[in-house]
Amino acid sequence: MSKSPLKEWMASRIGARSIGAMTVLVLIGMVELAIRAGIVNRFIVPLPSEIIVAIPRIIVEENVLHRFWQTAQEVLWASLLLAGVGIPIGALLHRFSIMRLACETWVGALAAAPIVLMYPLFLVIFGRSATTIVMIGFAAGLAPVILKTLEGLAGTRQVLLNVGRSFKLTASQQFWKILLPAALPTVFVGLKLGLIFAMINIVGVEFLINFGGLGQLINELAERYDLPGTYGAICFVILTSIVFFDTTERLERFLRPGA
Amino acid sequence: MNHAASAAAATATGAAIGRRVTIVRVVIIAVILIGWEALSLSGLLFRDVVPSLTAIGRAIGRLLANTDFYANLGITVGEIGVGLLIGGVCGLATGILLGANRFLSRAYEAFIYYLGPTPKIIFFPVMIMWFGVGSGSKIAMGALSCFFPIAISAASGMRQIDRVLIRVGQSFRASTWQMVSKIYLPAMRDPVVNGVRLGLGVALIGTLLAETKLSNRGMGYLIIQAYSTFDMPKMYALLIVLFVLAIGANALIGRLSRTDLR
Numbered sequence: 001m002s003k004s005p006l007k008e009w010m011a012s013r014i015g016a017r018s019i020g021a022m023t024v025l026v027l028i029g030m031v032e033l034a035i036r037a038g039i040v041n042r043f044i045v046p047l048p049s050e051i052i053v054a055i056p057r058i059i060v061e062e063n064v065l066h067r068f069w070q071t072a073q074e075v076l077w078a079s080l081l082l083a084g085v086g087i088p089i090g091a092l093l094h095r096f097s098i099m100r101l102a103c104e105t106w107v108g109a110l111a112a113a114p115i116v117l118m119y120p121l122f123l124v125i126f127g128r129s130a131t132t133i134v135m136i137g138f139a140a141g142l143a144p145v146i147l148k149t150l151e152g153l154a155g156t157r158q159v160l161l162n163v164g165r166s167f168k169l170t171a172s173q174q175f176w177k178i179l180l181p182a183a184l185p186t187v188f189v190g191l192k193l194g195l196i197f198a199m200i201n202i203v204g205v206e207f208l209i210n211f212g213g214l215g216q217l218i219n220e221l222a223e224r225y226d227l228p229g230t231y232g233a234i235c236f237v238i239l240t241s242i243v244f245f246d247t248t249e250r251l252e253r254f255l256r257p258g259a
Numbered sequence: 260m261n262h263a264a265s266a267a268a269a270t271a272t273g274a275a276i277g278r279r280v281t282i283v284r285v286v287i288i289a290v291i292l293i294g295w296e297a298l299s300l301s302g303l304l305f306r307d308v309v310p311s312l313t314a315i316g317r318a319i320g321r322l323l324a325n326t327d328f329y330a331n332l333g334i335t336v337g338e339i340g341v342g343l344l345i346g347g348v349c350g351l352a353t354g355i356l357l358g359a360n361r362f363l364s365r366a367y368e369a370f371i372y373y374l375g376p377t378p379k380i381i382f383f384p385v386m387i388m389w390f391g392v393g394s395g396s397k398i399a400m401g402a403l404s405c406f407f408p409i410a411i412s413a414a415s416g417m418r419q420i421d422r423v424l425i426r427v428g429q430s431f432r433a434s435t436w437q438m439v440s441k442i443y444l445p446a447m448r449d450p451v452v453n454g455v456r457l458g459l460g461v462a463l464i465g466t467l468l469a470e471t472k473l474s475n476r477g478m479g480y481l482i483i484q485a486y487s488t489f490d491m492p493k494m495y496a497l498l499i500v501l502f503v504l505a506i507g508a509n510a511l512i513g514r515l516s517r518t519d520l521r
Contacts, residue, residue: 017369020367045389102283102287114460114505117467119471120471124489207378207383208472230384230385234385
């Protein structure tokens, strides 16, 4: 006995995802009805239709594209710092094995430490400026970049290193021509993780210190008690982080086709 | 005989490397501390931004001797604990459901996967409106933060369970609760423990950041109060104590899971 077409469609990936999306739409509709019926207080949760209307308004009135660019610039600076500092530190720890043995657990502990909580300290050192935000993003993303660089370099196949030695490559040539190209996919995973940590912390600190781009937008709208605007801005930030995360995933798949 | 000799040589080499590692660590710590003290005395940075080590040490001593500190620590630990419990139970249940059912996983897991890396602190204004400015909104932040890593880990762990174990449970006609408590949870302990470790870290951050933003008690409040009054030694002391506690709690969960496995 064959399955009905509806069941077959539901079992397919596209069908299941469509049902997932439809569930969200139904839930949004139910929230709209609950608020209109007075079951949910509209001074706590605004009407979803109002949120949808608020999104174009905040894009125009609150200059969202400029704020997005500000946040993007901060993420870009943090990522440059991560690549420029994290990868060399990882390479140094790999080059001097005694340093690696001494410091690797510390770097691991740094990865588990709630670095973003140091933002008041960064505020004192760098002031209420974009530098504070960039430095927090950099500090939060540093540990995974170092650890993954180390992992990638240490995981280079022995046969490749032996080929380098048989060609009598210098230590520098061995690094640039053998070790780094072999470690690049893992280094990229570290950069991706570092970037995600940096992005999360950058938006978070923007919100906390009320300075910068998208994070500040949410804070300002919340302080003005512009509920539809606040919810709309949150939706916009979620969408941005989804696009950012998805882009890094696709980039990783492109650079590591076999992974 | 040869084996014994080579084992002894390996032990000796290991011990020598261990000694060198210890020396390097001591040197690094000494360089950092001396550099810090030199920077503090140099006056290169704005006054008190880098307080002397003795000032920080005294501040840690004062902090640990202050009963108010323990009261605030207790509040924060309580908020994180309740948040972790709520977010953990919800995350675990969601993960088990998504991992056990391919249709649910295909339909809904993408939402969790993509919402996971969003900065959770942006939901704080919403949490304040829903749960008020007291502990409720901080607990909600903790729960929201830890839900995603625990759900993702549990779903992944659920899919890794040996099918044979599930069939054994089914052949014994185990109830849903028996399947969860006797088969699923014991079989997926490692990913769940990892999820809880990650969840604890993010719940801690979520709760403390919320406290720094809007609160009148808790460790986050103490940090932001030290910032507002420019009491830098106290701020450093609070951050050091907090980091030690956070890293210690993380290591403790990791060690407990390893001890259980033995």
